[in-house]
Amino acid sequence: MTLTTTGLRKSFGGVVAIDDADVSFLPGRVNALIGPNGSGKTTFFNCVTGMIKPDAGRISYGGRDLTGRAPHVIARAGVGRTFQLCRIFPRLTAIENVLAAVRPGGLLHGLRSAHRRHELERAHHWLTRLGIEHLAGAEARNMSWGQQKLLELAGVLMAEPATILLDEPAGGVNPALLDRIGTLVRELNAEGRTFVIVEHNMDLVMSISDHIVVFDRGRPIAAGPPAEIRADDRVLGAYLGV
Template sequence: MTKTFGGVTAVDGASVQFQEGKVNGLIGPNGSGKTTFFNCVTGMIKPDSGSVLYRDKTITRQSPDRIARAGIGRSFQLCRVFPRMTVMENLLVAVRHTSIGRQLRSARDEEELERARGWLRRVGIDHLEHAEARNLSYGQQKLLELAGVLMGEPDTIMLDEPAGGVNPALIGRISTLVRELNAEGKTFIIVEHNMEMVMSLCDHVVVFDRGRPIAEGAPEIIQRDPRVLEAYLGV
């Protein structure tokens, strides 16, 4: 895959394979192309060349909603929630495909409401069901965004810096939830700068530098790789 912006090559002929059923990490210095890569995979932007295969099917250049329905859910580096909607309304909007007003008027299905409450309990913010999203802390908004992703019932979950701006207690909660969901069969691909979280949570790690992977393997191997130490850790 290749993606350029003007004269800057953000993703430079990158070829990557992630492991199904595992927690995969995607790390690298700032500006190494990780989020651009995420955006190309999930249809937020179109790659200049290359293809994306998901379970042997090409999803390159499909719209984000089609990719989501194919089984890939994602969060964003900066939280994307509807600030003036309640926590519950945010979850109901996440899984409906009509206009927002119509979504909220028709959101009376008890089974769907209970499913939303179940995910709120899983992420630990069920007590905030009726609160407006703008009144949540940043960490709570991250949990709300994750619950919205899970409402789509994806098989593969791509998280862009889930620990960014989050206190240690919430990082621990997110890590525990990832482990539980992975044990239930969910595949994860996580972009993260918190190396303690990456090395303790991930089964497989891919390292980006200057728009392409320079190393991949188990965390204990990545920590000793001289290319990683030079590019990422500055050793």
């Protein structure tokens, strides 16, 4: 399903973070959203996923109007996301974290579901798929930053979203894990999931993206395949400082 915004606008006091942004991401593809710091990327994600309400404009997913809807409503519609700073339960084990994310009922519902063999099997499946099954019984606070990022993604995948928004998945991770994240995104995309990735690591962006949207000062200035974005003078000027 196609995720689009029309005339999206968000201000904080006198600062315009998103400025009449018309954006469309390609369904079934790996999309990237890039731009300099302060260009509005995370604010855009927060509006799309219901973390904050836009001042104006429309957010549409598969033709359904999601503008201003609550985060759990948007998640049920099939849009999942991760955050720059991992949102996990530090004192719960990895398996408990994944179970807590399994249904909109949240932590209590997820833990009550722990006796359900099907949910446990799915939780172990995603921990294994992401390469952290050996940490199933470890408390999240004792995991590395990169492992916590994978744990957060495992929780997102438990909800089976069709579209996943990743906010700086490469931030603070080592090169080996960075390669693993890139491979995972491509594998999950090949299985039918759409991705939208906010990322500053241009090597990762250019290697895994099919479609790139470039933000500057709260609005898109370019959109297209990686080769086209590399050669765009507006991108070189605004993002690369050339």
